[in-house]
Amino acid sequence: MPPNKHSPALSSGSASVQDYVKVIYSFTEWQDEPISSSQLANRLGVANSSVSEMVRKLVELGLAIHEPYSAVELSDEGRRLALAMVRRHRLLETFLVQELDYAWDEVHDEAELLEHTVSDTFIERLSAKLGYPHRDPHGDPIPDAHGTVDIPQAHQLAILDAGHTGRITRISDSNPALLRFLSAEDIGLDDHVEVIGRKPFGGPVVVRVGTAGRDRELDLGDEAASALWVFSDKPHAGCALAT
Amino acid sequence: MPPNKHSPALSSGSASVQDYVKVIYSFTEWQDEPISSSQLANRLGVANSSVSEMVRKLVELGLAIHEPYSAVELSDEGRRLALAMVRRHRLLETFLVQELDYAWDEVHDEAELLEHTVSDTFIERLSAKLGYPHRDPHGDPIPDAHGTVDIPQAHQLAILDAGHTGRITRISDSNPALLRFLSAEDIGLDDHVEVIGRKPFGGPVVVRVGTAGRDRELDLGDEAASALWVFSDKPHAGCALAT
DNA sequence: ACAGTTTTTTCGGCATGCCTAAATTTATCG
DNA sequence: CGATAAATTTAGGCATGCCGAAAAAACTGT
Missing domain, CATH: 2.30.30.90 (Ferrous iron transport protein A (FeoA))
Known part of the structure; x- marks a missing residue:
């Protein structure tokens, strides 16, 4: 077992790890099929080889499940992390629109960066300030602090x-x-x-x-x-x- | 000349570069002596050798002025960048205290991380939302968007x-x-x-x-x-x- | 002024994450 | 079935920033 606590709760991992996990998760949020390496590479804008490497790492970290040459899926731990990242992203988007008067189309990139940086404290205080919203400006559901989401039938x-x-x-x-x-x-x-x-x-x-x-x-x-x-x-x- | 525009306005540099420049600047904000390599290393929590390397880079980037074996100073460009970072830091601290109910002593570390991540747009909108403050919760002066500060006699x-x-x-x-x-x-x-x-x-x-x-x-x-x-x-x- | 201490720099090394190119495995189709 | 195409993984490299150890330069005090 690498330098990895038993159940790292939400000890994040690097920004890259967070991105990978989030993309793997998002792929199945509205569809079902798990994501393939090349699709992952595509969405992340990196080379296929980078994905191979990183997926190996995710498996080592206990965040992903992967048989060579097949699709990538998340472990429970990975899904927890992904949901935490999704929560961060969507709360940040909501904040940018509601509090800083960002337009609809401006928020994504900013949130994409911030989600790796803000603390859990920040996110919880933000959520409180925004009135514990359940939907972001694009209609995406915001997971709660425990990682529960309900995904509307759409x-x-x-x-x-x-x-x-x-x-x-x-x-x-x-x-x-x-x-x-x-x-x-x-x-x-x-x-x-x-x-x-x-x-x-x-x-x-x-x-x-x-x-x-x-x-x-x-x-x-x-x-x-x-x-x-x-x-x-x-x-x-x-x-x-x-x- | 490295891949560096003529006057990169505020094209930042990496988070590390930003940190170095900010610490070099801060050292002379209330005192006067320029900072030495080992003091820099101390404040940044890195080894002296890391500072030597990075300072060479800062000089290459046109952000710092440095004669071997003597103190490090900022170029005009470097000072611009430092002031932009200081502005970011202090506006973020103000925001955390005023809008997210952070306590006085909680804001520093969070701002330290966020300052590297937020966009100029974010900062300007934040400044507007906060009513264009000139002082942060610790009394430090907030430079304006053009890099002008007045440092009170204290x-x-x-x-x-x-x-x-x-x-x-x-x-x-x-x-x-x-x-x-x-x-x-x-x-x-x-x-x-x-x-x-x-x-x-x-x-x-x-x-x-x-x-x-x-x-x-x-x-x-x-x-x-x-x-x-x-x-x-x-x-x-x-x-x-x-x- | 010069021997010893301190500061700074140089020199290999390491980790992360990315890349291209070359295997290798899997899928497809006549 | 087997040949070719497509997807995936491995191998070797690069950049960034960090480190410790060793060399070089700059201060000390008598």
Whole structure:
């Protein structure tokens, strides 16, 4: 056993370790399949070989589970750490928007850096100051201090069949430009959506969106339609591409 | 010339570089002598050899001026960077105390970490939110966004002669335990002080302190008396040890 | 001024995390 | 099945910052 306490509670690990663990976790937050090495490399912007190395380290640290040549999964310990990081990230984003008047699309990168630096004390005081929020500005659920999250049932707009109606529960924050576009189109969290259909040959998705009565029809490209997650009005929202 | 723009404005440098520059600067903020290698090593908690290396790098980066075997000084560029870091540190401390209810003695370490991570945007928004403060919770002056500071005329209580009276302008934040002691003794910023004298054989300094009318006499050990800086009521406060 | 002490610098080494290039394993398809 | 393609891992290197030990320079006191 390396210089590693029995159950390191949340003794973090380096910023890199935290990043890896968070990405591994996030990959399965709204989907299911565990992440592969190259997907990890992609999301982290590092070479595949770096991932191999680091994953070995994560396994040594007891944070990940990994059979050579197969997907990477988190141990309970790893998931705890990941959830702590996700909590940090989302609370920081909420803080930046609510207290420092950051725009929607500006918060991600700043939070990405800060999450490795702030102390647990900082995070808990922040949470208190913000009124113990459960959802961040993009609609992502904020785990509580013990690592409990509830992940709302939601589907990407891109995979919903025509006719579906629902509410936008979450908007992926991974592309700031896309967030600016959505903001310009006045599409926001909790807006109503109705899927009208899809233009032929993989064309844009046509939807009707809007807050309250003010709704309008518009075309959404694939990236936009994938970034929008909707909580369907139909209880058992089937969706075409569900495999 | 290394991969270094002409006048990198404030393109920071690594956290280490920032720390070195800040310590070099801080050393002369209230005194005058430039800092020596071993003093630098001491304050940074690193080996002398590490300092030699890093100082060479600082010179390469155009941040420091250094003749072998003599003290280290900052270039204009280095001073700019140092002031930016000091600004960050002090604004962060102010924020932690005012907005997140940190105690006086808890803020230093957290700010020390955060100052390397937050963006300029963050700092400017924070400054606005706090109402553009000029003094941090320990009384240290906060440089403005352009790197202008005014450093109040102040002397360490430890070196003032008997009879001096003044106001506590600044309380060094380098020792949290000492801050807790002072807080327990109810000694705070802007309190009035009168130096009564010094007990024999390098004994404690006897002072009379207090807010408004509620003042009392007490003995202060050398460390405490050195941490307290007072703005003297006498215009040309002479002091015994001034050399 | 010069022998001894102190300060500073130089010299290899180490750890972390990243890279490219070269194996190696796994997957795919005729 | 086997050849080729794709994914993964190993091997060797690089940069940053740190260290201890040893060499070099700078202060000391008599």
